[in-house]
Amino acid sequence: MPLTRRADATEAGLCAVAVFARNEAERIGPCLRALARCEAAPRLHVTLLLNGTTDGSAAVAERVMEKEGLAGAIYDIAYGDKSHAMNLFLHQLRPSAAHYAMIDGYAEVEPPALDRLAAALRRRPDALAAAAVPRTGRSAAALRQQMLDYPGLHGSLFMLRGEFVERLVAAGIRLPRNLYRGDGLIGSLVMHDLDALGGGWVTERVVVEGEASWTVPPAAPWRCRDVRRVARRMLQQGRGRLQTAALRELIYAGGFPSLPEDADRMVLDWIAADPEARTPALQRDPFARLALALMRQARPEPSPSELEPRLLAARPG
Structure with a gap:
């Protein structure tokens, strides 16, 4: 049994955050510190899933979570695949919560972003997910406008309604392993309300919150x-x-x-x-x-032990 905080989904304002990282020792500290600065920080439960990580990210993350007082848990998964890690979070490791936020381990969430995503879902009871937009990067402005014009989810930061996650899990739906755009498939699940054949493609099921943002450091061509x-x-x-x-x-x-x-x-x-x-x-x-x-290159199938999450640390809330 994971040593994470279990909470009833009706607990006021609880937001469970999944952070996905692979060899992000340089960025995982800023990512977690940004979560600690969020207005929603006292109501967060953070699950960090390190998939295929070998660079000491776990030690960095444990120190930061302890110092910043973030409640949650750190898991190591030997198999380096974000889609598999997302399955583990949704089906096995998540606490019960009103909302579930998904964040990339190299991104920094701006302080009001999580509260604004949750507020967007409260304003729009027809929406099943809320998407944040990028604040920095050469293509940020174009991507932000594209998301506003054509709603969709971006893997760096989005939020799912808890009720939708419960139905997804009850239906036994899992992302394929080794899927690059897991957020794209989750977006399709949302748009179709879990029914690709009869649910229609309804863009209103995703609300894009233009005032909720994340940042990433600019890439340096000399590094x-x-x-x-x-x-x-x-x-x-x-x-x-x-x-x-x-x-x-x-x-x-x-x-x-x-x-x-x-x-x-x-x-x-x-x-x-x-x-x-x-x-x-x-x-x-x-x-x-x-x-x-x-x-096409032959690769061995991952062993059961490579696919299992290993609890490294837990901080009760």
Whole structure:
């Protein structure tokens, strides 16, 4: 049994926060300190999920949570996959709460953001999720406008209504392992209200709160870590384009119960069914083509122990 605070969902204002991080020792401290500065901090329960982390993030996070007085728990998952970590949080590790916020471990939440997301859900009883917008970055203004024009969720910060999460879990819906855009699939689950075949695509089920924001430090082209991060993101985006195309066809044929266990295997099967039409052209999408080559390399299945969360620390609220 996790040593986390358990709370009834009717507890006034409780917000459970899931922070997902992989080798973010430099950024996890600022991320957690930003949560401690939030107006909602006294009502937060923070679950930090370190997936495939080997850089000492856990020790940094434990010191910061202790110093800042943040209630919650830190888990280590050997398998480095955010979508799997999201499944663990939703189905196994979350406390009962009125709202659930999802945050990337390199982002810093601005102080009023969580309260503003929760307030947006209170104002809009028809909405199942609330999305925050970026404040910094070269593409922040364009992304912010895009989200306002075409509502959707961004993985760096969004909030789900507790009642929706309970229904998602009761339906047994899990994200495929190795899915790059897990937030995109959650957005689809929200827009369809868990029914891809009969629920329609209703954008009003997501409210984009333009006054709730997060920040990230700018990438520096002279820092090797930032160059590697950008290159990895471009490769992952190519992988994500393939996964999204295959996933869209699958769920509109069989609904969300047809979600596969592994997103990469789904792509390989999808391409094998029509390789001439579905194999990405090298000159048009070189990153997707490279991602496909990597998918085709044989990889061992993760062992049960690699997939299990290991409790590292807990701070009761």
